Amino acid sequence: MIPAAFEYHAPGSIGEATALLVKFGDEAKVLSGGQSLIPLMKLRLAGPRHLVDINGIPDLAYIREADGFLRIGALTRESELEESDLVRTRYPLLHDTCQVIADPLVRNLATIGGNLAHGDPANDHPATMLALGAEVVAIGRKGERRIPIASFFTGPFATALGPDEILVEVRVPIPPPRSGGAYLKLERKVGDFATAAVAVQLALGANGACEQVGIGLTNVGLTPIKAGQAEAALKGKRPDDKAIQRAAQLAADASQPSEDLRGPVEYKKDLVRVLTARALKRALERAGGR
Amino acid sequence: MQITLSINGEKHEADVEPRFLLVHLIRDILRLTGTHIGCDTTHCGACTVLLDGRPVKSCTMFAVQARGKEIMTVEGLEQNGKLHPLQEGFMAEHGLQCGYCTPGMLMTSHAFLKTHPTPTEEDIRRAISGNLCRCTGYVNIVKAIQYAAAKLRG
Numbered sequence A: 001m002i003p004a005a006f007e008y009h010a011p012g013s014i015g016e017a018t019a020l021l022v023k024f025g026d027e028a029k030v031l032s033g034g035q036s037l038i039p040l041m042k043l044r045l046a047g048p049r050h051l052v053d054i055n056g057i058p059d060l061a062y063i064r065e066a067d068g069f070l071r072i073g074a075l076t077r078e079s080e081l082e083e084s085d086l087v088r089t090r091y092p093l094l095h096d097t098c099q100v101i102a103d104p105l106v107r108n109l110a111t112i113g114g115n116l117a118h119g120d121p122a123n124d125h126p127a128t129m130l131a132l133g134a135e136v137v138a139i140g141r142k143g144e145r146r147i148p149i150a151s152f153f154t155g156p157f158a159t160a161l162g163p164d165e166i167l168v169e170v171r172v173p174i175p176p177p178r179s180g181g182a183y184l185k186l187e188r189k190v191g192d193f194a195t196a197a198v199a200v201q202l203a204l205g206a207n208g209a210c211e212q213v214g215i216g217l218t219n220v221g222l223t224p225i226k227a228g229q230a231e232a233a234l235k236g237k238r239p240d241d242k243a244i245q246r247a248a249q250l251a252a253d254a255s256q257p258s259e260d261l262r263g264p265v266e267y268k269k270d271l272v273r274v275l276t277a278r279a280l281k282r283a284l285e286r287a288g289g290r
Numbered sequence B: 001m002q003i004t005l006s007i008n009g010e011k012h013e014a015d016v017e018p019r020f021l022l023v024h025l026i027r028d029i030l031r032l033t034g035t036h037i038g039c040d041t042t043h044c045g046a047c048t049v050l051l052d053g054r055p056v057k058s059c060t061m062f063a064v065q066a067r068g069k070e071i072m073t074v075e076g077l078e079q080n081g082k083l084h085p086l087q088e089g090f091m092a093e094h095g096l097q098c099g100y101c102t103p104g105m106l107m108t109s110h111a112f113l114k115t116h117p118t119p120t121e122e123d124i125r126r127a128i129s130g131n132l133c134r135c136t137g138y139v140n141i142v143k144a145i146q147y148a149a150a151k152l153r154g
């Protein structure tokens, strides 16, 4: 399958890239890892007239801590996240997540920027970034702006990015001591999108109560879901079994799955409940709370 | 668009439309037909080639994106008429039946063994989890890769 014809642009800087996006507007699309966009173009579900390939822009792939954030360049590949010692030792939730995205071959090209910018509720990074309270940095015609992840996903395959904007960086606040996180995903096989998946990040206070709680849900709604009520139910409380079960039920209540080949609605909701409870327990262990 | 790239250490030039996929450049223009097309939907890994040493699906990348890069295909494994230990392993351990997935399996495991000289069975299974085989049930593929790992360790 060969996609419809398009004009290929390979800008050497962010400035050149945004100028192209401004010039071609709706007719242009950014090409990052291409692992979502190219399959769509081959099926002719997407047919951009202009492709702006950002792979040649220098300094867009990095993973480092600075100014209170883990800063990840948009062009960072999933395999680079997977191999990063910094991510493995300090960001277990992110480490869990990048290992269950697609398959090892796709992960060699797919980028974290593309994963978020695609706005696919089935993608795994969105829920993780919701749980981590991340923000994304975008550059467009009017310069740079920071977008909190909670207001980034505006609809199915829609984000807060303007047509002239390029996502350049993902920023995750460096977690306080006694933090832990976990991502649990049920998939039918390697390379499948989640039947459901749950991201949990928490920080414990000196008294063992939850000081910070983030819970994100994958593929159980039209957008990635932040389970706000479940988070609120745990905040300031000791995460004992009863509190965990209650939060898990609230997360299930927040999910809005639809029936498909991966299962019926009730099954998926119950899966959210079970995965949330398990992810909370694992996050707690990792935070040193159990 | 005029591009230059290196395949199996040899420089190639080609004139391709931007929408042309890397796998078509390799198979249809350069006539290196060892690289297969299985699903054409980014699922099977039959089209796996190494891009600067990393296994990727050549059906999900435009040829123009490979300009200036180093590509390795299955044809690059054999050296001076001598099969690579991986190829030998697939023969010795019966790691293929129809052989359709084999070029992809070989490329993925070639890159994998460079960074994992003493892999566990679990490591191997994880590494090849993006390459589908509809014949063997994978058991003999794992053995073939173990055979090559042992031989490469010497």
Ligand SMILES: Cc1cc2nc3c(=O)[nH]c(=O)nc-3n(C[C@H](O)[C@H](O)[C@H](O)COP(=O)(O)OP(=O)(O)OC[C@H]3O[C@@H](n4cnc5c(N)ncnc54)[C@H](O)[C@@H]3O)c2cc1C
Residues within 6 Å of the ligand: A029, A030, A031, A032, A033, A034, A035, A036, A037, A038, A039, A074, A100, A101, A102, A103, A106, A109, A110, A111, A112, A113, A114, A115, A116, A117, A118, A122, A123, A124, A125, A161, A165, A166, A167, A168, A191, A192, A193, A194, B041, B042, B043
């Ligand atoms: C077989 C298969 C299985 C998969 N399974 C999973 C899975 O289980 N979980 C999962 O999370 N993902 C999965 N994916 C998707 C994969 O991770 C995608 O590659 C990823 O979601 C998109 O990243 P990309 O870099 O390839 O983006 P591209 O495909 O290049 O782009 C995707 C979209 O985002 C836009 N875009 C990309 N980068 C930017 C940017 N920096 N600024 C602005 N816009 C941008 C593009 O214009 C395009 O609209 C799978 C893909 C395949 C082929």
Ligand code: FES
Residues within 6 Å of the ligand: B036, B037, B038, B039, B040, B041, B042, B043, B044, B045, B046, B047, B048, B057, B058, B059, B060
């Ligand atoms: S042909 Fe490329 S993944 Fe199947």
Ligand code: FES
Residues within 6 Å of the ligand: B095, B096, B097, B098, B099, B100, B101, B102, B132, B133, B134, B135, B136
């Ligand atoms: S040997 Fe037939 S698909 Fe693997």
